[in-house]
Amino acid sequence: MDIMKWVFRGCAALTIVAISVIGFFxxxxxxxxxxxxxxxxxxxxxxxxxxxxxxxxxxxxxxxxFATLGSVTIGILIGVSTAIVLVELLPAKLASILSKMIDLLxxxxxxxxxxxxxxxxxxxxxxxxxxSGLSLLAVIIILTFMILxxxxxxxxxxxxxxxxxxxxxxxxxxxxxxxxxxxVQLRSAKSGIIAGIMLAIGRALGETMAVMLVAGNAVxxxxxxxxxxxxxxxxxxxxxxxxxGVHEQALFAxxxxxxxxxxxxxxxxxxxxxxxxxx
Amino acid sequence: xxxxxxxxxxxxxxxxxxxxxCSSNDTSTPATENAGATSTPSNTVDSASSDSxxxxxxxxTSDTTGxxxxxxxxxxxxxxxxxPMEAIQEAFKEVEPNITLEIQAVGSxxxxxxxxxxxxxxxxxxxxxxxxxxxxxxxxxxxxxxxxIAVVVHPDNxxxxxxxxxxxxxFEGTIKNxxxxxxxxxxxxxxCREDGSGTRSAFEEIIGLEMDINGVTxxxxxxxxxxxxxxxxxxxxxxxxxxGIGFVSLGYIDNxxxxxxxSGVAPTVEDTLSGAYPISRPLLLVTQDDLSAQAQALxxxxxxxxxxxxxxxxxxxxxx
Numbered sequence: 001m002d003i004m005k006w007v008f009r010g011c012a013a014l015t016i017v018a019i020s021v022i023g024f025f026x027x028x029x030x031x032x033x034x035x036x037x038x039x040x041x042x043x044x045x046x047x048x049x050x051x052x053x054x055x056x057x058x059x060x061x062x063x064x065x066f067a068t069l070g071s072v073t074i075g076i077l078i079g080v081s082t083a084i085v086l087v088e089l090l091p092a093k094l095a096s097i098l099s100k101m102i103d104l105l106x107x108x109x110x111x112x113x114x115x116x117x118x119x120x121x122x123x124x125x126x127x128x129x130x131x132s133g134l135s136l137l138a139v140i141i142i143l144t145f146m147i148l149x150x151x152x153x154x155x156x157x158x159x160x161x162x163x164x165x166x167x168x169x170x171x172x173x174x175x176x177x178x179x180x181x182x183x184v185q186l187r188s189a190k191s192g193i194i195a196g197i198m199l200a201i202g203r204a205l206g207e208t209m210a211v212m213l214v215a216g217n218a219v220x221x222x223x224x225x226x227x228x229x230x231x232x233x234x235x236x237x238x239x240x241x242x243x244x245g246v247h248e249q250a251l252f253a254x255x256x257x258x259x260x261x262x263x264x265x266x267x268x269x270x271x272x273x274x275x276x277x278x279x
Numbered sequence: 280x281x282x283x284x285x286x287x288x289x290x291x292x293x294x295x296x297x298x299x300x301c302s303s304n305d306t307s308t309p310a311t312e313n314a315g316a317t318s319t320p321s322n323t324v325d326s327a328s329s330d331s332x333x334x335x336x337x338x339x340t341s342d343t344t345g346x347x348x349x350x351x352x353x354x355x356x357x358x359x360x361x362x363p364m365e366a367i368q369e370a371f372k373e374v375e376p377n378i379t380l381e382i383q384a385v386g387s388x389x390x391x392x393x394x395x396x397x398x399x400x401x402x403x404x405x406x407x408x409x410x411x412x413x414x415x416x417x418x419x420x421x422x423x424x425x426x427x428i429a430v431v432v433h434p435d436n437x438x439x440x441x442x443x444x445x446x447x448x449x450f451e452g453t454i455k456n457x458x459x460x461x462x463x464x465x466x467x468x469x470x471c472r473e474d475g476s477g478t479r480s481a482f483e484e485i486i487g488l489e490m491d492i493n494g495v496t497x498x499x500x501x502x503x504x505x506x507x508x509x510x511x512x513x514x515x516x517x518x519x520x521x522x523g524i525g526f527v528s529l530g531y532i533d534n535x536x537x538x539x540x541x542s543g544v545a546p547t548v549e550d551t552l553s554g555a556y557p558i559s560r561p562l563l564l565v566t567q568d569d570l571s572a573q574a575q576a577l578x579x580x581x582x583x584x585x586x587x588x589x590x591x592x593x594x595x596x597x598x599x
Contacts (some may be wrong), residue, residue: 050474053482122298123519132468132520134505136485217473220396228505238508245390245411 008057023259030256033249042253048219050239055250057102057257063229066136068204069213071143075200078144079151080193082184087159088181098157106149113137113209117142122214133227134216139229143161143183147200158189191276198269202262210231232258287479314578315316336398349377350573356390357477358401358509359528361424362593370589371580378573385479394418394565400574402565405477415427425596427529428482428558429538429546431514433521440540443557448484449524452481457522467503468514470525478510481560482526497520526558530594551596559596 034042037055045056082102097242121141161183172182178249186193208231216228217238230238236251236258243251361384368380385393387404394402395416408420430446432438438457441449448454450469453588458464472479483489483498490499503519507513510527518524518535524537529546530551532538538546546566551558564578580586 036581047492048474049492049497051480051489052492052495054492054495054497126520131466132505134516141528175508212508217508218503220502228503230506238473239475239507242386242388242477244392244475247475263499 023221024258026252026255027251029252031253033246033253036124036246036249042250043201043257046221047237050243050250051271053246055246055253056255057232057235059219060230060235061233062221063215063259064231064233067139067229067231068180069141070136070181070202070225071147071204072197072201074140074144075147076149076197076211079148079196079200080217082148083152083155083159083183086156088177088185098229102149102152105145106153110146110207110210111213112212113142113146117210118215125226129226132216132228133215133239134228135226136222136229137214137225138214139211139231140225142181142214143204143207146207146210147203150200151193151196154199155189155193158192158196159185160194162188192274195269198272200264202265206233206258206262208237208255212237282303287592304525308451323486331452333563338534340435346404348375348572348576351379351381352401352533352569352577353381353399354383354386354401354403354564355393355399356401356565357405357562358384358405359478360390360423360564361509362530363424363590363593366589366593367586370585371577374580374585375573375576377575380577388475391416391418391565394567397567400566400571401577404482404563405567406560406563408563408565416565419569421564421578421582422514422561422598423564424562424590424598425550425551425559426524426562427546427548427556427586427596428478428485428560429532430524430526430541430558431517431536431538432524433517433531434537435521435532436462436465436537438539439537440543442542446541447488450486450501450504452503465522466497467524468520468522469501470513470520470523471500471504471506471507472510472513473525474498477560478526478528482558484560495525532594538580548591548594548596562595 024087033055036046038051042055043056043061047054047056048059049055060245070087086099090098117138121138122133122135124133125138129137150207152173166184166188167180170184175183211231212234215230215234217234218226218228218232218257219235222229230255236254239247240251302511360381363403364380364382368382369378371378382560383399387406390399391404391408391412392402393399395412395418398514402418404424408418422456430441436457438460441460445460446453450468450471452467455467455468456464474483479498483500488499489496491497505516507516507525510531513525514527514531514536517523517527527536529538529548529551533544540546544550544556546556546558551559564581566574566578570578581590582598
């Protein structure tokens, strides 16, 4: 028994080690960059020109923000609706089939999403809306597909967790089915749904491979939804293999900024969920 | 109590991980050198006579066919150079069956760095070694071939000839529509490699895609340009965009894209060799001073007539 205790402790420690080594690695490599460019001009700089050692990631932050905002907004609308249909409206058998298909969607590797986007979504945009098709819109569509399973699954679980008594009580008071769903069930499930949304934001923000394939990767502040964009993550993945010197440090610093944003979102998520649970 | 235990454990393990990381780096270099040293005796004279200085200026004529050298040569660097090196690897296997090559395509900068710190014995670069790198690492540079960079457009594009100035204007975004230079009424979509790419920096230098901002020279490629990672992606994107224009190594050209002539000269091996085709760059191997016997045999083979023939058959311009 004692041995197992140590094994468990060891496993727990391993996680901590992994997190701290990764964190240490990024911070160590990223921080030294800020002797070259100040944090402020790094975050607000409009130009990313590694050939002249000019590093500004503002256009990428904006692109990442819009890509995440767009996909999460659409994802919430479609995802929450789907979860409601799954839990409350569809017959159980059909719902379980659909549910399994959604699980399948979650298991598809991101590069496959990217390939699908490049081969299907991008030509579709190019032929119908003009431009090159490699655009913010393509990124938003692909990211929406990718975060849907997370939102649906989390919403589904929390909707199911609403006590049966609530439903009986609502119906006893004369509520219709839709009134019950929107006024009782969704409200009592909100902390779980929001946790799902936060996870989806993290996924959308962190997704790299699929985004890189369809984004066009031009470092500009998107003028419209058909502009080519480069996200923060794509920037790192795209240039890391060839970067050296200050350029490499700048990419680590980009990673550091991303790391900070993700940590911020996690803390925000925990805070919101705790608040909602209490209230 | 528990927390204290965990944190000490975490510290211990993280430090040990770091230590392991360091020590394995240190040991890898001498290990390969030792492997080279033990198998050298039959070849010491040969490797001493043709050191990398002479290799840089001219190809040595001696064919080192099957002189019993064996071992491993680790090669890392440019993706562009990796593809002819793989062709070399095939042919070299026939000549020296006991030498195995390990080729890793990681990019020019990484390749130069790998050769400098000993992670790889030979680095590959598809651009000139920068002055800063030359000063920092002091590596030997061996030009194994030249590579023409072709300006490519979609096969349906009626434009088949451009001048250097037009290429510059197209890539800078001054020419926005193909009709401005006599083509179809179609927006120009510039497709470019990512920053740090050897192909890109060579292309920018030759075309003059450079400008000054606050006293530093930066790339003047239009910020609206689609950036793709890797020559293959540039080729695929150009093939998919009717208004697209990009640049790829000569070896990548096939019927999905069409290469334009530059002031009437097509990108071919002959015209690059004669200097008539203007856009070309050297493909380099970089090494430290002391090459192992097997690495020296490889370099000699590449610079010899057989190796150069292999390169030429893959659309690279021979130097020997």
